[in-house]
Structure formats: C-alpha cells, structure tokens
Amino acid sequence: MVAVYVAAVYWVYRVSSTASNPTARLVPLATGMALVPCVLAAILAIFSVVAKSFRYRSRLRAAAVSPEIRESLASAIVGDGDRERLRWFAQHHRRQFEVIFTEFLTSFGGKTNAELSTLATELGLAERWRLAARSRNFLVQKTALANLGRIRQAIDPSLLAHPLEQTRIEAACAFLASGAADAPAIVFKMLPEQSPLGRIRLADGLQPFATEICERYMSDAIQSTDLRRARASFDLLRAWELWIPIDGFERMVAGRETDLRLAALPALRYACATEEESAREIFDLLESADERVHAPAAKAAADIGISTAIPLLVNQLRKDGPVSALAAAQALAGMGADGQDLLEKEIVSSARPQYALYALEQSLVAERG
Amino acid sequence: MSTFYHVINIILDVIIVYAFASNFNYFVLMSLGFFVLRTQRTTEGSVERDPLFKSRLMPAISIIAPAHNEELSVVQSTRSMLQLEYPEHEVIVVNDGSTDRTLQLLLDEFHLYKSSRQPLHNFATAAVKAVYESQNLKLLVIDKENGGKSDSLNAAINYANTPLIAAVDSDSLLESNSLLLVARPFLEDERTIAAGGIIRVVNGCKVEQGAVTKVGAPPSMLGRFQVVEYLRAFLGGRVALSYVNSLLLISGAFGLFRRDSVIEAGGFELGSLAEDLELVIRLHRISREKKRDYKIVFVPTPVCWTEVPDSRANLRTQRKRWQRGGLECMWKHRGMLFNPKFGTVGCFGMPYLLVLEILGPCFEVTGYVITIAGLMIGFISMTSAILFFIGSVLFGTMISISAVLLEEFTTRRYVHPMDLASLIWSAFLENFGYRQLNALWRFEAIFDVLRTKKKRTWGKMKRSGFAPQTT
Numbered sequence: 001m002v003a004v005y006v007a008a009v010y011w012v013y014r015v016s017s018t019a020s021n022p023t024a025r026l027v028p029l030a031t032g033m034a035l036v037p038c039v040l041a042a043i044l045a046i047f048s049v050v051a052k053s054f055r056y057r058s059r060l061r062a063a064a065v066s067p068e069i070r071e072s073l074a075s076a077i078v079g080d081g082d083r084e085r086l087r088w089f090a091q092h093h094r095r096q097f098e099v100i101f102t103e104f105l106t107s108f109g110g111k112t113n114a115e116l117s118t119l120a121t122e123l124g125l126a127e128r129w130r131l132a133a134r135s136r137n138f139l140v141q142k143t144a145l146a147n148l149g150r151i152r153q154a155i156d157p158s159l160l161a162h163p164l165e166q167t168r169i170e171a172a173c174a175f176l177a178s179g180a181a182d183a184p185a186i187v188f189k190m191l192p193e194q195s196p197l198g199r200i201r202l203a204d205g206l207q208p209f210a211t212e213i214c215e216r217y218m219s220d221a222i223q224s225t226d227l228r229r230a231r232a233s234f235d236l237l238r239a240w241e242l243w244i245p246i247d248g249f250e251r252m253v254a255g256r257e258t259d260l261r262l263a264a265l266p267a268l269r270y271a272c273a274t275e276e277e278s279a280r281e282i283f284d285l286l287e288s289a290d291e292r293v294h295a296p297a298a299k300a301a302a303d304i305g306i307s308t309a310i311p312l313l314v315n316q317l318r319k320d321g322p323v324s325a326l327a328a329a330q331a332l333a334g335m336g337a338d339g340q341d342l343l344e345k346e347i348v349s350s351a352r353p354q355y356a357l358y359a360l361e362q363s364l365v366a367e368r369g
Numbered sequence: 370m371s372t373f374y375h376v377i378n379i380i381l382d383v384i385i386v387y388a389f390a391s392n393f394n395y396f397v398l399m400s401l402g403f404f405v406l407r408t409q410r411t412t413e414g415s416v417e418r419d420p421l422f423k424s425r426l427m428p429a430i431s432i433i434a435p436a437h438n439e440e441l442s443v444v445q446s447t448r449s450m451l452q453l454e455y456p457e458h459e460v461i462v463v464n465d466g467s468t469d470r471t472l473q474l475l476l477d478e479f480h481l482y483k484s485s486r487q488p489l490h491n492f493a494t495a496a497v498k499a500v501y502e503s504q505n506l507k508l509l510v511i512d513k514e515n516g517g518k519s520d521s522l523n524a525a526i527n528y529a530n531t532p533l534i535a536a537v538d539s540d541s542l543l544e545s546n547s548l549l550l551v552a553r554p555f556l557e558d559e560r561t562i563a564a565g566g567i568i569r570v571v572n573g574c575k576v577e578q579g580a581v582t583k584v585g586a587p588p589s590m591l592g593r594f595q596v597v598e599y600l601r602a603f604l605g606g607r608v609a610l611s612y613v614n615s616l617l618l619i620s621g622a623f624g625l626f627r628r629d630s631v632i633e634a635g636g637f638e639l640g641s642l643a644e645d646l647e648l649v650i651r652l653h654r655i656s657r658e659k660k661r662d663y664k665i666v667f668v669p670t671p672v673c674w675t676e677v678p679d680s681r682a683n684l685r686t687q688r689k690r691w692q693r694g695g696l697e698c699m700w701k702h703r704g705m706l707f708n709p710k711f712g713t714v715g716c717f718g719m720p721y722l723l724v725l726e727i728l729g730p731c732f733e734v735t736g737y738v739i740t741i742a743g744l745m746i747g748f749i750s751m752t753s754a755i756l757f758f759i760g761s762v763l764f765g766t767m768i769s770i771s772a773v774l775l776e777e778f779t780t781r782r783y784v785h786p787m788d789l790a791s792l793i794w795s796a797f798l799e800n801f802g803y804r805q806l807n808a809l810w811r812f813e814a815i816f817d818v819l820r821t822k823k824k825r826t827w828g829k830m831k832r833s834g835f836a837p838q839t840t
Contacts, residue, residue: 165557195557326487
C-alpha cells in the first residue's frame with residue numbers, strides 16, 4: 001500500500017516537474033499526496049459502516065435471546081434447568097452467554113456462586129478463561145483473570161509479577177479468591193509497589209483476610225523503614241473500616257515522620273484498642289506547632305469522640321487559619337452537648353464567630369434530618 | 370509588476386506547504402491518537418469498578434459549576450451532578466448574577482436553606498450575596514453578583530474544601546461514571562495535577578432525568594459537523610498531545626484539578642475568554658519553572674455531554690470567542706513559545722497551538738483570496754485553482770473521516786450504523802462551506818483583536834435545555 005502511494009506521488013511529481021512556476025508544480029503534487037490516503041480512508045469508512053451494520057444486527061439478536069439465557073441460567077442454578085439448552089446457548093450465543101454468566105457470577109455469592117462455578121467448568125467456560133488468561137491481548141487476559149477469580153480457580157502465580165499493574169491486580173485478586181494458603185501474605189507484600197488505584201482494588205480483595213493480616217503481618221509493615229510499606233498498611237486499615245486492634249499501634253506510629261502520622265490518623269479508630277491510646281496520638285498532633293496537622297487531627301478526634309480534646313479544639317478554633325478553624329468547629333459540633341455549648345459561647349464572645357456558627361448550624365440541620 | 374507576482378507566488382507556495390504540513394501533522398497526531406487509544410483500551414480498561422465506588426481511599430471532589438441564566442438546564446444538570454457515582458463528592462453551583470429564574474428554580478427544587486458557610490480561601494471575586502445549602506444533599510449554591518465565568522469558578526474554589534475540584538459547565542451533563550474515570554489518573558500516578566474528559570455533543574441524543582439514555586447523531590447538518598470537529602479535536606489532537614505531556618487545553622466543560630495546584634497558580638484568570646486554556650498553560654508554566662515532575666492528562670473515557678450551537682449566529686459567536694481567547698493566552702504566555710526551558714510544551718505544544726490552531730485561519734483565508742484573485746487576473750490557471758481546491762478538500766476529508774473512524778475503532782458510542790454513515794458523510798460535506806466559514810469567522814476574530822479594542826464578552830447562546838427529549 002505504501003509502495004503504491006509513493007509510486008503515485010512520484011508519478012505526479014514527475015508529470016508536474018516540467019511546469020514553469022513553482023505553484024504549478026506544488027499544487028498537483030499536494031493533491032496527489034492527498035488523494036491516496038483519502039481514498040483509503042473512504043474505503044475504510046465504507047467497510048466500517050458495513051461491519052457496524054453486522055454488529056448492530058448481532059446486537060439485536062443478542063438482545064432478543066438474552067431473556068431466554070437468563071431464564072435458563074436461573075433455572076439451572078435452582079436445579080431444575082435444562083443443561084442441554086444451556087450448553088446450546090454457550091455454543092451458539094457464546095459472547096452473550098458469557099456476558100450474562102459473568103453478570104450472574106458477580107451478583108450471587110455463597111451456594112449459588114458455587115453452583116455457577118461448577119456450571120462454568122461443566123460448560124467449558126473455565127477452560128476457555130484459563131486459556132484466555134495467557135492471551136497477549138491485555139483486556140482479554142484481565143477479563144479472564146477476573147472471571148477465574150469469580151469461580152475460585154487457580155491462576156498462574158507468575159502473573160503476580162506482570163509488568164502491567166492492572167493485570168497484576170486482577171491476578172492478585174483472583175489468586176486471593178482461589179483460596180491458596182499463602183495468598184494473603186504474598187498479596188499483602190505486593191501492596192507498597194502499587195499505585196493508590198491498585199491499592200484500592202487490593203484492599204477490597206484482602207478484606208476477607210483482614211484479621212489474619214492484622215494479627216500476623218501488620219505490625220512489621222507499620223514499623224518498617226520503608227515509608228511506602230507503612231503508608232500502604234494505613235491505607236488498608238482505612239479502606240477496610242474494621243475495628244481490629246493492633247497491639248501497640250499508637251506507639252508504633254508516634255515519633256515517626258509527620259506525613260506518615262497524618263496518613264495513620266484515619267486508621268487510629270480502627271487499630272487502637274482503647275480510646276486513651278488514640279487520644280495520646282491525637283493530643284500530640286493537636287499540640288503540634290505545625291498547623292497543617294491540626295485539621296486532620298481534629299477530624300480524627302471527632303470521629304473517635306475524644307471529649308478530652310475539647311480545650312485543644314477550642315484553642316484551634318480561635319487561633320488557626322480558616323481550614324483548621326472550621327475543622328475544629330466541626331469537631332466540637334460532633335462532640336455532643338459539651339462541644340455545642342462551647343460553640344454557642346464562641347458565637348457570642350469570639351471575634352470570628354463564623355466557623356462556630358456554621359458548624360452549629362450544620363449539626364442542627366443534621367439533627368432535624 | 371514581476372516583483373509583485375514573484376511575492377504572490379512565494380506566498381502561495383508558503384500556503385501550499387503550510388496546508389500540506391498542517392494536514393500531515395493532523396494525520397500524525399491522529400495516528401498517534403489511534404495507537405494510544407487502542408493501547409489504553411487494552412492495558413487500562415478496568416474490569417471492576419465497584420471497589421472504587423465504595424472505597425474510602427478515593428479523594429473527595431468538589432464539582433464547581435457556574436450558572437448564568439441557565440433556567441432551562443440548571444435543575445437537570447445539577448441533579449445529574451448529584452447522582453454521579455463517586456464515594457464522596459459535593460456540588461457547588463454558582464449563580465453568577467442570573468436575571469432569569471436560575472436561583473429560584475434551584476431553591477425550590479432542592480429545598481435549599483440559607484447557610485452561614487464561610488470561604489476557606491480568599492480569591493477576590495464579585496460580591497457574594499448569599500450561600501444556600503441543601504439539608505439532605507451535598508449541594509451548595511453560591512448566589513453572587515455577575516462577574517463572569519472565571520470569577521464564579523474562583524468563588525466556588527474559595528468555598529471548596531476537597532483535594533480535587535472538577536470544573537463543569539452547568540449546561541452540560543456528566544455520565545454517571547465520569548467522575549470515577551476522570552479521577553483515575555490522579556490515583557494511578559500521583560504526579561497528575563489536572564485531567565480532562567471528552568466533550569461530546571448531546572444534540573440528537575435522548576436525555577431522561579439528567580442522563581443520556583440513547584446516543585444519536587444530531588438531526589441538523591450543523592450539529593453533525595460539530596460532532597466531527599469535536600471527535601477530531603479530542604480523539605486525535607488531545608490524546609496525542611497528552612501522550613507527550615503537552616496538553617494545553619482541558620475543556621472548561623469538564624476538567625478535574627488538584628485544588629492546591631490551582632490555588633498556587635492563582636485560580637482562573639478574571640475576564641479571560643479562554644480561562645480553561647489559560648489555566649492549563651499557567652499550570653504547565655509554574656510546574657516547569659519550579660522544575661516539578663508533573664502530568665496533565667486527557668482521558669478519553671469519561672464523557673461530558675454538551676449542547677452545541679444549532680444556528681450559524683450562535684456558532685459564529687462561539688468560534689470568535691474561542692479564537693480571541695486563544696490569541697489572548699498565546700500573547701500572555703508568548704515567552705514560553707519555542708523556549709526549551711519549557712520542554713515539549715514550549716517546543717511542541719505551544720507552537721502547535723499557535724501555528725495550526727490560531728494562525729491556521731489566516732493561511733486558509735489568504736489562500737482562498739489569492740487563488741480567487743489570481744484566477745480573476747489570470748495569474749493562476751484554472752487547472753491549478755481546481756487542483757488546489759481538490760487537494761484541500763481531499764486532505765480535509767481524509768482527516769475528518771479518520772477522526773470519525775477513530776471513534777468507531779475505539780470508543781464506539783454511536784450504536785446505529787446510520788449514525789456512523791451520516792457522520793462520515795458530514796465529514797466529507799463539511800469541506801464545502803462549513804470549514805471555509807469557520808476559517809472566515811476565526812480570521813474575523815483575529816482581525817477584531819488587531820484592529821479594535823472591542824469589549825470582550827462571552828455572547829449569548831440560545832439553548833433548548835435537556836428537558837424535552839431531543840431525538
């Protein structure tokens with residue numbers, strides 16, 4: 001194709017090169033150069049419209065058969081379905097059947113999911129996905145890995161080191177779902193290397209193993225000198241939102257880098273065994289000279305409900321900049337009657353009552369529902 | 370006389386070489402866009418979205434939407450923004466001194482109460498008259514004196530308290546997953562400071578309860594021409610420019626920014642006709658000057674649907690405004706042009722914007738004028754003139770059809786084959802009149818800037834709103 005193009009342009013050039021002025025030479029040349037790609041684009045466009053028409057028709061056919069596939073699949077799950085009919089759908093409406101089957105897999109858990117997993121093996125879907133997991137098309141590979149995870153089938157562990165993060169993450173989630181004994185430990189170790197997006201996905205996959213991870217691996221990770229590892233652990237605790245006390249959590253965090261302590265703040269309520277333990281860390285940050293830590297510390301104090309922090313919060317409300325003062329006011333409003341009384345006094349007596357007023361107003365609106 | 374002809378000859382040669390070079394450049398960008406989009410589709414396509422939607426680790430977002438006399442669409446678009454799939458987002462609508470029922474409709478529809486919320490930052494803006502909040506929804510409405518779009522955006526930034534801010538037009542509709550998708554680059558790479566989604570044309574689509582339920586090509590030819598233009602600009606140009614970190618424009622209709630970066634840059638420029646372009650160039654400038662490792666990206670998957678002008682008068686006003694805005698920005702940041710200190714932005718992005726986008730109409734219009742004049746005085750032969758026209762149509766058709774095909778090979782939002790056929794047909798037809806008209810309007814805008822000190826205004830665009838189904 002390129003050769004035809006070059007030859008055509010060269011021919012135009014030769015024909016026009018005898019022209020007397022440059023314009024007469026250039027114009028045919030430019031037109032000649034445009035003609036071939038334009039014709040190619042037009043041919044491609046015609047093919048695209050034809051292909052789209054076929055796709056559109058098959059889409060309509062798929063839409064028509066979808067209710068029947070759903071019905072057959074639902075019957076099969078409850079045990080009175082026609083397996084032969086299902087097999088026919090799996091062979092003759094392969095793509096649509098797979099889409100609906102995956103939909104069912106993601107919608108149902110427990111016994112139904114187990115039934116679907118058996119069905120996937122029986123209908124040859126599991127084998128197809130295993131083959132697709134080795135595909136060179138990354139999208140096909142990822143989809144297959146996700147599906148293998150849904151039916152709790154083993155995957156190739158070498159995929160955990162795949163250069164593409166998305167593939168790595170899908171492989172890790174599938175690996176966790178497969179029930180391999182060492183999966184939680186291996187995937188937990190992968191965390192620091194991943195982007196925040198990858199960590200969100202992995203946090204979701206690791207949640208069923210939260211207790212095991214907190215008991216066996218979390219302390220080492222938090223105390224690690226690798227900041228990314230410690231930070232990833234805090235992200236995990238925050239994402240799970242499960243109260244699983246980690247022995248000496250506050251001690252492990254205190255005295256570390258400020259950014260790390262800030263990252264640990266939202267995790268305090270989930271990882272500290274007692275309120276006093278969280279309070280120590282929060283007090284320390286509220287008393288810090290660095291104003292940027294005050295707002296998150298105030299929020300953490302309100303989340304845990306540390307009423308002893310009220311004097312420090314009042315101080316913050318009076319002296320800090322807008323962001324920090326607003327956070328203090330909102331924290332006070334969240335401390336119940338004691339905090340709200342103080343806010344009322346601030347409205348009357350303070351030189352800048354606006355943050356107290358807004359926080360109080362918000363809490364009243366919330367109370368009224 | 371022979372010197373005169375000689376000069377004209379040289380100008381004509383320059384124009385022909387320019388036309389060829391610019392089309393070749395578009396073609397290269399389009400090809401690069403194709404490969405980037407195909408690769409992104411397979412490597413970044415997410416299988417699971419649920420974990421993101423419910424995760425506490427997603428950064429909170431404030432959607433800021435200025436509204437000036439938007440009574441036809443403001444309720445629908447606000448509702449659509451509130452319904453977006455995202456774990457934590459707040460909507461801030463700024464009523465920029467509307468003289469219609471924009472504010473009243475918002476107050477009635479969302480049962481807003483007068484709030485004592487205070488600004489957390491202090492960008493200077495027109496006076497804020499009142500702030501309203503919703504009892505149950507994460508909605509804040511700022512009622513202020515008219516100060517223009519940038520002024521309203523800055524006012525909203527003053528009140529926002531989230532790490533990310535999404536600047537959105539209040540007459541646009543965001544797709545339900547658009548926030549999740551546009552936030553992805555910030556999670557994938559912490560160097561990202563701004564990201565923009567794709568703007569698509571809502572004319573011809575079916576809209577129900579603030580959401581596009583059926584995608585279709587616009588019924589009018591003018592609308593379809595604009596679809597082709599948008600596809601060419603977004604899927605070709607921006608994808609490729611983003612790939613080399615030289616993206617200069619994140620559309621004001623839908624862009625997500627790191628709040629601290631915008632504050633550091635000084636917010637949106639007041640009175641600018643292209644505040645979106647200006648801010649992005651400024652972000653580049655500051656980041657490069659401070660030698661930061663940063664990224665400004667275009668994401669082709671999150672969609673913002675917008676209504677495009679359906680009359681020539683409105684379109685002319687819009688295009689002249691864009692052109693003036695572009696010129697203003699280019700003049701303001703002229704120091705970055707061809708300046709190696711600014712890397713690919715200074716040596717590729719800015720020259721691309723100047724030579725191909727801003728000065729393009731000058732070359733095009735001059736070419737038409739000289740050809741016609743040359744024909745009349747017999748300086749150019751009829752054969753050369755016809756060939757010149759055919760060459761320009763062929764190049765234009767090739768680029769436009771490629772843009773439509775790019776859409777078809779990657780995102781495939783138009784489902785019906787007739788829509789694809791009509792867009793391809795429009796890609797051909799736009800070369801007979803529409804393209805020339807566009808060039809003329811933009812040339813007119815350049816002329817206006819050079820000749821007059823005309824007061825810069827946004828102009829009014831008559832909208833039909835989303836309420837009636839437009840199919």
